[in-house]
Amino acid sequence: MTVNRVYLDGNATTPLRPEAKAAMAAALDVVGNPSSVHAEGRAARGLLEQARTDVAAMVGAAPRDVVFTSGGTEANMLALMPELRTSAEPVERLLLSSIEHASVLSGGRFPPDRVGQIRVTTDGVLDLDHLRALLADGGPALVSVMLANNETGALQPIREVAEIVHQAGGVLHVDAIQALSKIQFGIKQLGADLVSLSAHKIGGPKGVGALVLSPKLAGLEPVLRGGGQELGRRGGTENLVGIAGFGAAAAAALPALADDMARIEGLRTRLEAGLRHISAGEGVIVCAGVPRLPNTTLFAVLGLRAETAVIGFDLAGIAVSSGSACSSGKVLPSHVLEAMGFGPELARSAIRISLGWWSSESDIDRCLEAWIKLTGNLAKRDRETVLERF
Template sequence: MSSARTYLDHNATSPARPAVREAMVHALCVAGNASSIHAEGRRARAAIEQARDEVAALVGAASQDIIFTSGGTEAANTLLAGGLSFHGAQPARLVVLATEHPCVLEGHGFAADRVSHAPVNGDGVIDLDWLRADLDANGPALLALQLVNSETGVIQPVAAAAELLHAGGGVLVCDAVQAAGKLPLDMAAHGADAMFISAHKIGGPQGVGAIALGGGFVTLDTRLLRGGGQERGARAGTENVAGISGFGVAARIAATELEHNVNHCRELQHLAERRLREIAPDVVIFGEGAARAPNVTAFAAPGFSAQTLLMQCDLRGIALSSGSACSSGKVRRSHVLEAMGVTKDIAGGAVRISTGWNSTEADIARFADVFAACVAGARERRGALAGA
């Protein structure tokens, strides 16, 4: 058996692209602090500003409205700390989607009695009728709404939700971490007043993220990190020049190769799902009735536990996930599937395949072979038990 590994967990971390690694090594050779005025400092500053331009282009924002952070979690916590102002006014309450990432569900700064959880349907899509009724009854809100769910790949109707929010004077923060590089991003088209992304989901380095603000009418009045005046006073701390440089390169590639990446991953998604159904006709694919990102298939085969399947795949050289890697290290029931109304027995078998820039048809074929062997082995064991 080959010792090579098959990596199908890009939603957790997409491996750094070669050009990203090269850019980071080059940036590590820049000796200056970006806040210094000498030549070395100016070189570091230039690298940061080039990356800022590239990230801004990826999300459809102005460069001056990009704030670099240590990742998506810090970005979410910053935006939801309670100090985001929209035309000079701070929203008094927060609405979060029940299937949001834990950095949103647990990372905001609103009191519990000022938070409402928007429900989703069986495919994991927000109930816009509920949102409309909530806004009519309770007034303006800050809505935190992901564009793509990390576990299921389900795409939310962010533009439609934004229209409802704005009609009532509310503000929308969009988690685009899992959408970057997989869907076209344009803050104005999505109606997002603020957006955040993370470098390591698009083949960039871990530990770098960005906030994009929607022009001069959206401001951050609360800073999580205070001290120096870095990031135009919005986020203190000496900048991670190497990480930011790698982020910029990853953002540029994600933008220029978007169509190719979408088509490539969609083909792999169709192949994976066709093979899953051939091997286990009763397989459940979560969010199948909704629009989904092209690189994700979350599924469960009745009678299989996620833990067993993940272990079997890992032993055979295949890296998968049971859901959000940020809440794993343990295999537990997904709050996303729970909000979708998935039963415990099915949710307990949920596994996610997520592909990316270096995924191949051979990767899918290798996974399918291992999955088929697991299914065949389980059937043999059940047959033996039935005949005992």
């Protein structure tokens, strides 16, 4: 990061952890291909399997059930396919929540006419009754629900979702990319059959991810076919340098997780108190009344254009986001807020501030100082009618 800048966009990506950087530098000197049987190949395989063990430990999985990919999007694509099964009957359709990441909303390898959306409440939480109704109306389904929303931070009731899905003979995929290293969870605890992860959300490098499988899952077919790498589940020579960084980031994040969660949540509480005070009742903190990630604040003020605020913060030396940062730099109305029932004007006004292990009290001070200056330049509008709903 540039000196004197404050990085508050951790849900978009995180700074590279020193441990990950060191592991990647060491991996650059490893000559062998992990699939080769000679000494150089075995050395490369050792790095690969150590990283697999470290990533598996973060989610309580067996190392052999971790499939490395080029990132979270590929992990989601690998997971979203017909014919998956945990029982005799394979899935025939895909049900996904209306607030999923774009890579899930695309439907993966399912035809569009076999994809349905599950509603969420105005609190950004999955409508379980709607899920039950959809599962009752058709054949076995693959259900995809994110553990934590990347914009609001809202946590979904995944354990309840898993029970409902499995009772209906379905399979559950959980995009846990945003939750990894921010809250404690395990694949067995969630009851999930597939879990997607990404390295750059936890202090690892960009361009590396993983799909974690339940031992009960069958029917997975690779997207990339080739030399049978990753136990035949993802062809192509593994990105050893990136994977080594992923493993090192996981190994560094896991023992510090509980302390990081408590400290970061304290910073967020201070931040949100300041935002409310400065905005004098004119703003809304989205999903403040439901369980959410300890690092995430989505703050909306009607009449404020998100792109204007993001530029204003940037000029003040602070990096924040207007929501998801996965749309090639586009600043668009939040589909998450629209799905929750927010009007388009408020959906275009949301600013996401997301903290991490690198965040400090001085970062919060800088952010609030910038917000004071920004709000002093905002045109005042009547916001009461819109905000009453929330």
